[in-house]
Amino acid sequence: MNFILFDGSVRKQLLPFTFTRPVADIRVGILTIREKWERWLGSTTSTVTEDYLSHKWPLVEMSENIMINASFLPTPELVAQIESLEEGQAIFFDEEVVAFYTLEDQEVNFEEYLQLELSGDPLRIEHTWDIFSKNGEALTADFELITANRNSCTIPSSNNVLAAENIFIEEGAKVEFCILNASTGPIYIGAKTEIMEGSLIRGPFALGESSVVKMGAKIYGPTTVGPFSKVGGEITNSVIFGNSNKSHEGYLGNSVLGEWCNLGADTNTSNLKNNYAVVKLWDYETEKFASTGLQFCGLMMGDHSKCSINTMFNTGTVVGVSANIFGSGFPRNFIPSFSWGGSGGITTYKTSKAFEVAEIVLNRRNLLFSNEDKEILEQVFEDTKKWRRE
Numbered sequence: 001m002n003f004i005l006f007d008g009s010v011r012k013q014l015l016p017f018t019f020t021r022p023v024a025d026i027r028v029g030i031l032t033i034r035e036k037w038e039r040w041l042g043s044t045t046s047t048v049t050e051d052y053l054s055h056k057w058p059l060v061e062m063s064e065n066i067m068i069n070a071s072f073l074p075t076p077e078l079v080a081q082i083e084s085l086e087e088g089q090a091i092f093f094d095e096e097v098v099a100f101y102t103l104e105d106q107e108v109n110f111e112e113y114l115q116l117e118l119s120g121d122p123l124r125i126e127h128t129w130d131i132f133s134k135n136g137e138a139l140t141a142d143f144e145l146i147t148a149n150r151n152s153c154t155i156p157s158s159n160n161v162l163a164a165e166n167i168f169i170e171e172g173a174k175v176e177f178c179i180l181n182a183s184t185g186p187i188y189i190g191a192k193t194e195i196m197e198g199s200l201i202r203g204p205f206a207l208g209e210s211s212v213v214k215m216g217a218k219i220y221g222p223t224t225v226g227p228f229s230k231v232g233g234e235i236t237n238s239v240i241f242g243n244s245n246k247s248h249e250g251y252l253g254n255s256v257l258g259e260w261c262n263l264g265a266d267t268n269t270s271n272l273k274n275n276y277a278v279v280k281l282w283d284y285e286t287e288k289f290a291s292t293g294l295q296f297c298g299l300m301m302g303d304h305s306k307c308s309i310n311t312m313f314n315t316g317t318v319v320g321v322s323a324n325i326f327g328s329g330f331p332r333n334f335i336p337s338f339s340w341g342g343s344g345g346i347t348t349y350k351t352s353k354a355f356e357v358a359e360i361v362l363n364r365r366n367l368l369f370s371n372e373d374k375e376i377l378e379q380v381f382e383d384t385k386k387w388r389r390e
Contacts, residue, residue: 001083002062003041005034005070006048009096010126012285014071016302016320016337017128017241017258019380022049022057024070027226027241028131029138030146030188030206033070039145040074041083052379056372061104068099073138077120093118128281128300128318129292131239131256136185136222139204143168143186155180166203185221214247226259228365236271238298243365255298258321260361264309271298271315279316282334289334292316302337304358304377311342320387321380322354336387337380348388351381 005024012018017026024034024047031039038045046060047053048067066085072078072093081091082099090100090113098118102108123137124130146168153169155161158177166182169175170191177197180187185204189195193207196215204221207213211225214232225231226242233246236253240246244257248265255269272295273279279297283290301319308326313333319325320337327342340349354377359369 001043002060002065003037003043003045004048004059004061004065004067005037005045006067007050008069008071010071011050013127013283014125015128015284016300016318017131017256019321019337019383020053020258020303020376022047022053022070023125024049025057026125026131027224027239028073028125028135029140030142030208030224033073033125036074036142036145037068037070040079052376056376063104065102065104066099067102069097071125072098073123073125073141075120075123075141078118078122081116081119088112089114089116091116091118093122098122127292128256129254129294129297132222132237132254133294135224135237135239136204139188139206139222139224140186142206143188143204146188163203170209190227208242237296241303253298254294254296255300257299257301258303258305260304260358261301262306264307264311266309267307267311267313269298269313269317271296273315281316282318289316304354304361320384322349322358322377324349324354334387337384339388346389351378 007023011023025032034045047057048059049057085101087101090110091098092115155164155167156176159175160179163182166186167180169189172192173189174194178195178199180201182203184202187201187203188206190207190209192210195213198216199213200218202220205219206224208225208227210227211229217232218234220236222237223235224239226240228243229240230245230247233249234251238252238255240257241259243259244261246252246263250267252269253271279292279294280289281292297316299313299317302321304322305319306324311325312330314330317333319335322337323335323339325331325342327344329343331342338349339346341347362369
């Protein structure tokens with residue numbers, strides 16, 4: 001069977017992260033949503049997404065296909081229900097289609113389908129803040145999936161450890177003279193990673209392949225650091241997709257960073273309002289600030305965005321794609337994509353300059369800043385013009 005992941009109705013609610021990727025490629029827990037589905041299904045997947053993203057994530061359609069709404073994370077019950085789908089059947093949850101069987105080039109009319117109810121309670125990513133607020137549940141599920149019937153590498157004796165049975169270390173990881181407390185949730189330490197001496201880690205926590213935790217870091221779960229990243233200072237309940245750095249002192253709490261982000265030394269994010277009120281975030285769909293229903297919510301930063309040393313972010317700040325933030329004081333709590341500046345004023349960050357930086361950053365990781373990447377960012381630049389001062 002051919003499996004296809006589609007963005008569904010929540011894509012705009014997941015901006016700025018879905019400006020530069022399909023919903024399926026959001027990281028929550030240890031794995032991306034796509035990686036979860038492919039492990040559960042034992043199959044590769046392709047994608048239905050925005051036209052400008054489809055060159056990088058093309059659709060592969062076969063004679064028989066099962067379409068899966070990528071905002072729903074796999075569970076044993078849902079996977080079993082999807083694998084048993086037959087022609088003319090679809091799974092729904094609260095009037096939202098979860099998955100359906102389709103033939104190649106078929107015109108889909110759900111009124112003609114047998115509509116099945118979703119089995120079990122779904123774990124779904126509908127809003128940007130779900131990425132960190134549901135990260136603990138997703139991380140625990142991924143930990144069980146990844147480590148099933150496998151043995152961890154030995155935990156070096158120099159570490160102080162609680163609940164060692166909830167710690168899994170992959171080959172090539174270095175962990176010495178640290179405190180690892182997995183009594184509050186699992187700790188996953190990926191291949192070729194390093195947690196430097198003096199670090200304090202409290203689960204649930206995941207460290208992706210080839211990432212580094214700097215000396216003396218203090219990390220509270222549920223937190224995920226994706227692959228090829230560096231982190232230091234203090235972090236609480238945050239998700240870093242990958243290829244991003246928060247290497248120095250400073251606080252990051254209840255936040256999400258995309259890829260190719262960099263936070264300068266002593267960058268601090270507020271995650272609680274002084275009056276303890278519910279936090280509002282910029283909503284790209286309504287073009288207004290909307291309630292998250294959360295008391296704790298920090299920074300949402302899109303891909304390729306960066307800030308200078310000593311940057312201070314207000315509670316509930318949304319930073320778009322490829323913004324460069326600097327200067328004293330608090331910048332606005334909505335910073336459009338391709339912005340240059342801070343509290344003293346913002347101008348447009350020209351694509352020619354932004355692309356120069358992106359090329360250098362990717363080359364440092366021996367990666368190519370491709371024409372596809374440029375075309376995606378050019379489209380984001382055009383789509384976000386209305387929020388910038390040109």
